[in-house]
Amino acid sequence: MRHKGVIMKVAIYLRCSTDDQNLDAQRTDLENWAKSAGHEIVAVYEDQAISGTASLKKRPRFNEMLKDARKRTRGFQLIAVWTVCRLGRSTAQVSRAMLELKELGIDVFALKQGVDTTTSSGKLMINILSAMAEWERDLISERTKAGLRTAVSKGIKLGAPYASVTPEGKRCDNHIRDMLRREMPIREIKARLRVSSQRVYRVKNGIAA
Secondary structure, three states: OOOOOOOOEEEEEEEOOOOOOOOHHHHHHHHHHHHHHOOEEEEEEEEOOOOOOOOHHHOHHHHHHHHHHHHOOOOOOEEEEOOHHHOOOOHHHHHHHHHHHHHOOOEEEEOOOOEEOOOHHHHHHHHHHHHHHHHHHHHHHHHHHHHHHHHHHOOOOOOOOOOOOOHHHHHHHHHHHHHHHOOOOHHHHHHHHOOOHHHHHHHHOOOOO
């Protein structure tokens, strides 16, 4: 990082996709990093139960962070996130946010990937990682849709309470896992597959239905 050894004012941005996910791990890791680097945390913004595919306009705390950046309200020079995909899983969205922050003179640091926008290579890696996140999301979506079409063509009723030990039940659970990996909200998984919250949570927690 270009600013290594320089005390900076940092804003932390946290995001998770569902109500049951916990932001504590993200917060703790970022706070520990800031402390070890000697930086000052001046603001923490949290978007709970907001999908990475949601538009930036639908992220209240992210928008608040941008407003504070424009008005210099908190005076932060760097935004720290746990991973690049916390900013979003759309390359276009991430690029737009990066462009505005660059114009405001604010850099971004992604802890887990160890990349930041204070260097040319860091800027490139941010774009590559956001593109990879979008590609992974689209690939999982395509596989899930293909699996659902196959299931329907075989006469499988996706909403039926199959036991996970049956082939049909295992396929249904695999669809749930794919959607969870896409960070799809649980309520949307329930609606698409017509399954219960209990089943989704069991799969999420690795418990056989």
